[in-house]
Amino acid sequence: MLAFISRRVLATIPVMGVVAIVIFLLLRLTPGDPAAIIAGDSATEAQIMQIRARLGLDQPIYIQFFSWIWRLLQGDLGISIISNIPVSTMIAQRLEPTLALATTTIIFAVFVAVPLGVIAAWRQGTLTDRGIMIFCVMGFSVPVFVMGYLWIYGISINLRWLPVQGYRPIANGFGPFFERLILPTLTLSVIYIALIARITRASMLEILDEDYIRTARAKGLTETRVLLVHALRNAAVPIVTIIGIGVALLISGVVVTESVFNLPGLGRLTVDAVLARDYPVIQGVILIFAFLYVLVNLAIDLSYTILDPRIRY
Amino acid sequence: MTVDTQTADAAVPVSKPGNAIWRQASRNPGVIIGGSVLLLMTLIAIFAPFLGTVDPVNIDPISRLKKPLTDWFLGTDAFGRDIYSRIIYGARISLIVGAGAAVLSIGIGLFIGLISGYFRMVDAIVMRVMDGLMAIPGILLAIALVSLSGASLLTVMVAITIPEIPRVVRLVRSVVLSIREEPYVEAAISIGTPLPLILIRHVMPNTFAPLIVQGTYICASAMLTEAILSFLGAGIPPEIPTWGNIMAEGRVYFQIAPWIILFPGIFLSLTVLGVNVLGDGLRDTLDPRLAKRV
Numbered sequence: 001m002l003a004f005i006s007r008r009v010l011a012t013i014p015v016m017g018v019v020a021i022v023i024f025l026l027l028r029l030t031p032g033d034p035a036a037i038i039a040g041d042s043a044t045e046a047q048i049m050q051i052r053a054r055l056g057l058d059q060p061i062y063i064q065f066f067s068w069i070w071r072l073l074q075g076d077l078g079i080s081i082i083s084n085i086p087v088s089t090m091i092a093q094r095l096e097p098t099l100a101l102a103t104t105t106i107i108f109a110v111f112v113a114v115p116l117g118v119i120a121a122w123r124q125g126t127l128t129d130r131g132i133m134i135f136c137v138m139g140f141s142v143p144v145f146v147m148g149y150l151w152i153y154g155i156s157i158n159l160r161w162l163p164v165q166g167y168r169p170i171a172n173g174f175g176p177f178f179e180r181l182i183l184p185t186l187t188l189s190v191i192y193i194a195l196i197a198r199i200t201r202a203s204m205l206e207i208l209d210e211d212y213i214r215t216a217r218a219k220g221l222t223e224t225r226v227l228l229v230h231a232l233r234n235a236a237v238p239i240v241t242i243i244g245i246g247v248a249l250l251i252s253g254v255v256v257t258e259s260v261f262n263l264p265g266l267g268r269l270t271v272d273a274v275l276a277r278d279y280p281v282i283q284g285v286i287l288i289f290a291f292l293y294v295l296v297n298l299a300i301d302l303s304y305t306i307l308d309p310r311i312r313y
Numbered sequence: 314m315t316v317d318t319q320t321a322d323a324a325v326p327v328s329k330p331g332n333a334i335w336r337q338a339s340r341n342p343g344v345i346i347g348g349s350v351l352l353l354m355t356l357i358a359i360f361a362p363f364l365g366t367v368d369p370v371n372i373d374p375i376s377r378l379k380k381p382l383t384d385w386f387l388g389t390d391a392f393g394r395d396i397y398s399r400i401i402y403g404a405r406i407s408l409i410v411g412a413g414a415a416v417l418s419i420g421i422g423l424f425i426g427l428i429s430g431y432f433r434m435v436d437a438i439v440m441r442v443m444d445g446l447m448a449i450p451g452i453l454l455a456i457a458l459v460s461l462s463g464a465s466l467l468t469v470m471v472a473i474t475i476p477e478i479p480r481v482v483r484l485v486r487s488v489v490l491s492i493r494e495e496p497y498v499e500a501a502i503s504i505g506t507p508l509p510l511i512l513i514r515h516v517m518p519n520t521f522a523p524l525i526v527q528g529t530y531i532c533a534s535a536m537l538t539e540a541i542l543s544f545l546g547a548g549i550p551p552e553i554p555t556w557g558n559i560m561a562e563g564r565v566y567f568q569i570a571p572w573i574i575l576f577p578g579i580f581l582s583l584t585v586l587g588v589n590v591l592g593d594g595l596r597d598t599l600d601p602r603l604a605k606r607v
Contacts, residue, residue: 018445026457137593141586143537145544146560146578153571164568252452256541270453271545274460282457290448 001305008301012294019290020072023283024065051081055279077287078280080273087284090269097167097265098254100177104185105250106243109192114239116193117200118227121208132197139194144253148187148260155183165262184261188253192246199242203235210234236307244300251289334522334598343594350587354580358404367395381572388572396573399554400580406555407536407584410470414535415528417474422481423520427512429482430489440486443479451476455538456547469542469549473535484527488520522599529592533585540581556581 035052036043051057056064071078077087120132156164162183168176207213208231216230217223255267262268266285273281338344372394381388381396388396429439446454458472492498493516501511542548543557544564551558556577563573 014441015444015448018442019448022445022449026454026461137589138582138586141533141537141589142582143540143544143578143585145541146574146582149567149571149574149578152567157568248447248450251450252541255450255452255456256545259545271456271547274456275546277460282460286449286453286457289450289453293448293450 005302008298012298015294016291019287019294020069021065023286023290024068027279027283028061028064054081072287077284080278080281082276082278082281087280090281091266091284091288094264094266094269096169097258097263098267100170100181101184101188101254101257101263101265102250104181105188105192108185109189109196110243112189113193113196114200114232117197117239118204118232120197120201121204122223122227124205129201132201136194136198139190142190144187144191144256145260147190148183148257151183151187152260165260167261167263167265180261180263184257184263187260188250188257191253192250195246195249196239196242200235200239203238204231207231207235234308237304240300240303240307244297247293247296251293338595338598341594341598343590343597345594347587347589347591347594350583351591354404354584354587355408357401358408361401361405367398381576388570388576396559396576399559400556400577402554403556403559403577404580404584406466406549406553407539407581409466410473410539411532411536411588413470414473414477415532417470418477418481418531419524419528421474422478423485423517423524425478426482426485426520427489427517430486431493431508431512431516436486439482443482446476447479449476452538452541455542456545459542459547464548464550466549466553469539470535472542473538477531477535481524481527481531484523485520488523489516492516492519526592526596526599529588529595533588533592536581536585536588 035048035055035057039048039051056067059067075088077091079086080090083090116132116135120129123129152164155161163180165180167180170177204227213226213230216226221230254265255270257263258265258267259271266288269281270285270289272278273285425439429436454476455469455472458475459468462468462472498511498515501515506514539548539555540557540560543551543555544561546561548557548561549555551562559577560574563570563577567574
């Protein structure tokens with residue numbers, strides 16, 4: 001068991017290594033001189049040289065890479081070209097809205113999607129099942145930002161029930177904080193609900209065919225008990241796996257949702273950095289997001305043994 | 314056309330059951346409905362000059378922010394441009410980006426996947442690279458690529474394609490790994506068939522059904538990503554009418570002119586929905602193994 005955990009943790013190192021190489025090469029392999037792109041059209045040759053020196057672009061490429069990695073390992077993500085603030089400080093300042101939105105979305109989506117999927121599988125082929133599946137394919141098809149504007153238009157502008165946009169830190173009181181998270185959560189969770197509900201249904205359908213489900217029903221257990229204790233528990237592994245894989249979808253959605261609802265989180269930081277061509281910040285944020293994704297999936301892999309005692313490493 | 318199919322039949326003998334599956338696919342309600350929506354949008358895109366009422370880039374400051382169903386069918390934007398005409402022309406870009414990203418990612422992914430699935434040494438390295446690429450959220454990678462290489466139709470297409478490649482590689486590789494153990498591949502090796510011929514003639518045809526299904530999903534997600542990139546300001550240059558650009562320009566006026574976002578949003582959602590439904594229908598008939606899983 002301990003050997004498995006350490007092996008699995010070690011396996012994340014090459015993945016993060018590749019992520020680092022890809023992010024590093026992104027700046028070096030894209031056509032054009034990055035220093036000139038950062039400096040803008042009206043920059044003089046001296047200014048471009050200055051930026052090149054500051055980014056270390058005048059060094060040989062392998063030296064650039066290893067000195068960047070060396071600083072990364074010490075927790076140094078570099079300094080923003082625009083604001084001159086360390087990237088790690090900027091990320092720390094923007095972490096709260098993003099984590100808050102991601103957490104509420106995952107909780108809400110799982111609590112809605114798993115029952116939907118279970119009901120769809122239980123009522124397979126009926127109108128209920130069809131309805132849930134149609135909702136899912138529609139959830140995949142409506143762009144996240146269009147969904148956001150529909151919520152804003154219906155709930156905030158027409159009904160005036162909730163604030164249109166903005167964010168209040170949790171330190172300023174839970175009420176205003178939560179109020180401003182409701183619509184972003186509803187917006188972001190639709191696609192996630194669609195994804196989880198589909199997998200839950202598929203996984204449940206497979207389990208409901210098993211002999212032990214027939215046995216459970218034959219011995220007179222209530223349908224709820226058969227579904228929740230006998231079927232759902234055994235269907236859990238694919239569901240939890242898709243929750244982890246869906247984190248990539250969630251991160252992309254966070255970037256868009258934060259822009260729609262004006263939340264000062266990591267997603268907005270990324271978009272602002274991209275538009276300003278603030279390369280150290282772009283590198284840092286992508287690295288952090290990829291790291292979070294790898295961590296979540298590591299945690300999920302490790303949770304398999306708890307979810308399904310048949311899995312032994 | 315008939316000559317083409319005949320030579321194709323001669324090269325790769327298509328057995329009767331294969332044809333039966335295609336016939337079955339063409340009767341699947343998802344394929345029919347999704348296919349019709351896609352066909353309709355393609356026709357709209359092709360005949361845009363005849364369907365559009367005015368020039369989509371024509372600026373008319375007097376008639377700015379006009380409501381829909383007045384003199385302007387779907388209203389006008391902040392520059393007085395006709396939303397209906399802009400949407401009709403925007404269909405072209407969305408479909409080109411969707412189809413382009415699907416073809417590109419499948420072409421590249423098929424090549425890498427075939428090589429990677431067949432050669433163990435290459436496989437170890439390629440799959441680590443793919444794992445790393447998959448850990449980077451697609452939209453972040455795409456906006457970074459677009460902003461650094463300068464926005465154009467081509468860079469947007471390439472930027473959307475790159476994050477999709479790992480999934481195609483994994484799919485192709487998993488098919489190759491199971492097919493390379495088949496007796497007919499062994500037979501081909503034993504009679505001295507050159508390796509490229511084995512891969513192209515005996516292994517590759519097995520990847521077509523799952524790839525067609527995967528291709529429709531990539532097409533759907535590429536159209537969404539294109540709109541998101543434009544919306545975030547890192548997409549196709551704003552002077553070109555695309556659904557994403559129309560919506561991006563409508564952001565500021567959303568409270569007073571919601572139709573600027575609503576109508577392109579409906580068109581985009583309908584098209585993506587059509588492609589997704591088509592994909593689900595194809596998956597159910599062409600690839601029953603995948604259908605069981607998702």
